[in-house]
Amino acid sequence: MSGPVPLGDQAAVPSRIATVSLHTSPLDQPGTGDAGGLNVYVVEVARRMAERGVAVDVFTRATKPSLPAVVELAPGVNVRHVHAGPYGRLDKNTLAEHLCPFIFGMMRTEAQAEPGHYDLVHGHYWLSGKAGVVAARRWGVPMVQSMHTMARVKNAALAEGDSPEPEDRVRGEDQLVRQADRLIANTEDEALQLSDFYGARPEQLHTIPPGVDLDTFSPGSRAEALERIGLHRDTHLLLFVGRVQRLKAPDVLIRAAAELLEQEPSLRDRLVVGVVGGLSGGGMHEPRMLTDLARSLGVADVVRLEPPQDRRRLADFYRAATVTVVPSYSESFGLVAVESQACGTPVVAARVGGLSTAVSDRVSGVLVDGHDPRHYAAELHRLIREPAWHARLAEAAPEHAATLSWSRTVDDLLDVYRSALTPRALPLAEAACR
CATH class of the missing domain: 3.40.50.2000 (Glycogen Phosphorylase B;)
Structure with missing residues (x-):
């Protein structure tokens, strides 16, 4: 369920992407706290983008004062720690209160580089998208968003004794779906949820399944x-x-x-x-x-x-x-x-x-x-x-x-990035706050 855009021979290729993973760092161990499949996704995609000549800066919130400002995750991939709010692990429901200093940290990084440093912003999870859409507006570049999970979907299938996602998140996701230039869904089911629960437009939606590291995860005795x-x-x-x-x-x-x-x-x-x-x-x-x-x-x-x-x-x-x-x-x-x-x-x-x-x-x-x-x-x-x-x-x-490889995922993402960088049918992302 996607809206293909003719690419042509001269389709733009991004040289540097600002990836936003505010609430969880790609350096964190998946399987605890807020680290999970999203972390794996960000790491695997960033590495393979860099191998194709596309540099990636991953912006995440600093959880310790001692963290270096920049950590090289792989050649061409830098993790940038932004100081925003108290140190330590914060409940995701309180992180929205610290969006402004996080956005300012992203702005400062870009301001220290040559104009046009980033060609595109890709947000992961709704909080990252809220920050990313402001940066994309300021830099005059397209905004691509991956939700990974959605409040309305989670609230419709709560486990017994579990707490529903807050209304602030629901409203934030509604706004973000309206503002993003492109929306990446992991599956056709997720694309339908974005459409049915949030009114996503067909021309925004691109379905790209994540992959698996077939070198690490392989059969054995x-x-x-x-x-x-x-x-x-x-x-x-x-x-x-x-x-x-x-x-x-x-x-x-x-x-x-x-x-x-x-x-x-x-x-x-x-x-x-x-x-x-x-x-x-x-x-x-x-x-x-x-x-x-x-x-x-x-x-x-x-x-x-x-x-x-x-x-x-x-x-x-x-x-x-x-x-x-x-x-x-x-x-x-x-x-x-x-x-x-x-x-x-x-x-x-x-x-x-x-x-x-x-x-x-x-x-x-x-x-x-x-x-x-x-x-x-x-x-x-x-x-x-x-x-x-x-x-x-x-x-x-x-x-x-x-059939689900990271190489295929990255190839398809690059096609979406190229389509977003060509003259767009969609308007440039609006500001997150009016």
Whole structure:
């Protein structure tokens, strides 16, 4: 669902992009706090843009006074720390109060360079977009926006006990959709949500799926991977990877494991439920949610909680798993699902948002309607008890993941950037504040 613009032979190519990731730094470890798939996206795209000769400056908020003003992430990619508001990690709902000093920091950086230093601004998440659209207006360049998640979509699918996104965010996203020159959706489903929930115009929308690092995330011996992460070779590892919060629903996996053991107690000696990730969002206020739940269900002995892992270690967790479970209530894409499949491990995921694109149902994994633990337990049981079914999905999983490469993502983004830099059918982004 996109509005293609004829590029022609003389289509402009950006030389330097200002990428805005205000609330979370690309230097942060994904899987804890506010760091997740967005961080991976920003890093992977920036690196590959630089390899194609497009320099990238990533603007993010400084969380410590000791942070260097500029950190080179890769050749051609600089992370610029902007001092805005108190140091430390702030709740995303309070960050809007510190937009002005963040914007001023971006302006100062550009003012110290030659005129026309940046050709384009790309914002990630709504707060970044609010800052980015002001900078784009000031510099006279196009504004491209990736939402990643949206308040109205999240509020329509809240987990029990979770808090809705604030109205300020809803209004901010409404305004941003009107102001952006181009909107990048991860999937056709997200493009429809931008249109249906926010009134995005067809000529703004471009659907570009994220990718996966196929060099890091690749198939390997499950038995050897199990040993490397400290488990016996005959273990059935049911894996959850991601931020620990109600939205991501790791509790659904623990409840499903309890159902599974009730159906077949003989699995207990070989079953491990692995949760790899750190507390985030509302989970920060209930740090014992999973341990208390596991204890109450009588499965504390099979639950293993692990902190976020570096990429190569994470790949071993995926390879070691019998299945990766992604039971989220809302996902704009579901990068975990693609990484798992790239490692040859099938996925059982909720049929929500971008997971319908990330997982090929009954080919590379299984999509489940709703969040009833019994339904997840049934699919997990089948994957454990039917080796031929598991092998079929495991064989197709890397093939499906290979269709989602970062190189393809960057190629498509460059096409959108070029279209935005040609004489535009859309007006230049309006100011964020009037």
